[in-house]
Amino acid sequence: MFPHPRLLAPVLEALNSKLYDVTPSRLKPEQLREIRVAEYVAADLLRAGVVETGFRDMEEYPEAIDIQGYREELGVFARRIVIERAGSPWYLLQQAFLYLASIGDCGLAVNAITEPLVGVAYNKLRRAMLFEPTASMDLLEILPSALVTQQMHPNSRRFGAWLSEGLRATQDEVLLQEIVNTVALERPDLLLEAIGKRGGRHPKWREFVPQSLVEISRISSGKQKDGSTLPACHLLRVMKDPFNVFGQENGLLMLAKALLSVPHIEVRLSAGLSPVDIILKCADWSGIHALP
Known part of the structure; x- marks a missing residue:
């Protein structure tokens, strides 16, 4: 076109x-x-x-x-x-x-819309785009719309601050775990942004963050070597590296081959396996693109 x-x-x-x-x-x-x-x-x-x-x-x-x-x-x-x-x-x-x-x-109101489901969905999307304060069940319900907005208008830092504020204001532990698990599974990079926000004492919601993601957060905030020089590291760590070896086709094919060779990988992927949970080992990261 x-x-x-x-x-x-x-x-x-x-x-x-x-x-x-x-x-x-x-x-x-x-x-x-x-x-x-x-x-x-x-x-x-x-x-x-x-x-x-x-x-x-x-x-x-x-x-x-x-x-x-x-x-x-x-x-x-x-x-x-x-x-x-x-x-x-x-x-x-x-x-x-x-x-x-x-x-x-996002300037138009939906008061005159006769289709209620459209109005409800748009209001959630609009609120998420404006980063309106929210917490508890309301935060859980608006979360899918918020993740969609990060595909249209990415702003990971502001999203991290918004999510951190909402989680701090949420008291129900069941809701906290569900919200954290949802973001960790769908967009672990955004949860990392929320983890990196400082604001007083250790918040309750961080107890529900997967340990592997906590370790990645520590590596990212510390003066560690880049992921491509480590013999073993999480997949998310490699993906966040500026020199992501899987950013090119040959490296991505090697990753796919390695994953598909793991026994019962289909079951684990269906159960919600994410880049946070996958640990990669490679003796020579620089040679991945040279492999046939």
Whole structure:
């Protein structure tokens, strides 16, 4: 695709002609079907804007593209859907809100949205993007949305501070363990950021942090050798190293081969094995890329 606002304009004009200034109750069945098709196409256009359009390597695009202008125009389209078509199908509203969140536009309220599930989900996403203070069950419920925002707008340091504050304010030990386990499994690097935040005495929630992650935190904060010179270290330690040996294809294939050769690895992966729990041993890290 050639992302440019000039090419996007006729597409949006055609969609707007079907989405606005029409009264569904006065339409014939064929015209109503056209509106439903336009809603579906609009939703897919917004979905592509979140995960596909403009996210390839720049050398794959022609020189004359204008990705920023394309996203801004699509953002205007998404805002109009939310403001003027609050009764749209849930899948269109969902993608409109998600697209706006992906470009950092969290200024729209959802009071007029008639689909309650869309409003609830968007409010969680919006609160997570703004790092609103939260704790206890509310923190556990908003956590999936917070992890999604870190894929769209990564800010590990601020996330670490936000998570640490929420965990400190949570008293229930069952909730603490569930929250810590969720982050440790999904994004152990973000939990490491939270561990690194200092604020008085040792907080209760750190008792539930996996010991392997605690050790990685100590190595990261100390003046230790980089991971590529250690004979044995955790996979997460290697991944966080600036010279990650698995950042290239040959190294990644060697890692996959090593993991798949471990007996019953499928069972362990299904049980939640993460980079925190995997210890690697290598006599010569520098030679990994030279191996056939």
